[in-house]
Amino acid sequence: MALNRKALIIINPGEVGAENYCEGVIKDAAIYKSFMLSGVGGAWRADEIDILKRPSQSEAHDAVASHKRADYSFIAFCGHGYYSATRDSTVLELRDSVSLDSVELRQGATKRTIILDCCRKIRRPMALDEAIRKSFARLDAVVDISECRTYFDKAISACEAGLVVMFGCAIRETAGDDAQRGGFYSYNLINSTRDWARAADVDTTTNYLTCSVVEAHNQATAHVIRVSGGTQNPSIQKPRSGKYFPFGIVA
Numbered sequence: 001m002a003l004n005r006k007a008l009i010i011i012n013p014g015e016v017g018a019e020n021y022c023e024g025v026i027k028d029a030a031i032y033k034s035f036m037l038s039g040v041g042g043a044w045r046a047d048e049i050d051i052l053k054r055p056s057q058s059e060a061h062d063a064v065a066s067h068k069r070a071d072y073s074f075i076a077f078c079g080h081g082y083y084s085a086t087r088d089s090t091v092l093e094l095r096d097s098v099s100l101d102s103v104e105l106r107q108g109a110t111k112r113t114i115i116l117d118c119c120r121k122i123r124r125p126m127a128l129d130e131a132i133r134k135s136f137a138r139l140d141a142v143v144d145i146s147e148c149r150t151y152f153d154k155a156i157s158a159c160e161a162g163l164v165v166m167f168g169c170a171i172r173e174t175a176g177d178d179a180q181r182g183g184f185y186s187y188n189l190i191n192s193t194r195d196w197a198r199a200a201d202v203d204t205t206t207n208y209l210t211c212s213v214v215e216a217h218n219q220a221t222a223h224v225i226r227v228s229g230g231t232q233n234p235s236i237q238k239p240r241s242g243k244y245f246p247f248g249i250v251a
Helices: 023-037 057-069 102-106 130-140 145-157 184-199 213-227
Strands: 005-012 049-053 072-079 081-084 089-095 098-101 111-118 162-167 209-212 235-237 246-250
Touching: 005 023, 005 057, 005 089, 023 049, 023 072, 023 130, 023 184, 049 057, 057 072, 057 098, 057 102, 072 089, 072 102, 089 102, 089 111, 098 102, 102 111, 102 162, 111 184, 130 184, 145 209, 145 246, 162 213, 184 209, 184 213, 184 246, 209 213, 213 246
Parallel strands: 005 049, 005 072, 072 111, 111 162
Antiparallel strands: 081 089, 089 098, 162 235, 209 246
């Protein structure tokens, strides 16, 4: 039986013309969607992926609530945010004067991955260009799209219920943004998984291979630390043991 999947990508690049406007955030949404639609990304269907650009708080709440019925859900936020010392949590800025405590993204989760690619400075920014899109197309030419989806579901079913939260930077840090590539973390998360797929040594006629969300995070972290000169250090919250949700797949 096919799993019921839901994905939500929320972005807030800021106000056009503002000093802190992050053009790369717009591209982050494109890279996540294109990656997920590809075989390597799990062969999600377009109707399973929702994108909200600078939503109201109620719009965000409704979208997250709709994930409660999903067998597996994926939520990514790219844009502006900060760490609240009073709440002891990361706060997402949805638009001017509208914010959302990231803790709310955890509600109703059975099997869920959350990615927060935003600044986390304490208070008391990848993307998919044409070349990247074509690289996914080339990868899809050597994998079976239907089997990628089938085995992505199988890998999720083998996991225990749990929650994985991946942060683009550590508390007190800002998340880097590149106008051409997108957020440092999101770009490297996707790019390193693409490189993993290229190098995957598996006979897809008899087997398949997955790259877990934890493995993808670890690969991206090294690149982000390097490109940011050590000023951006991604972090992760995950169950202490068990099989972790797939992020990439070759089948």
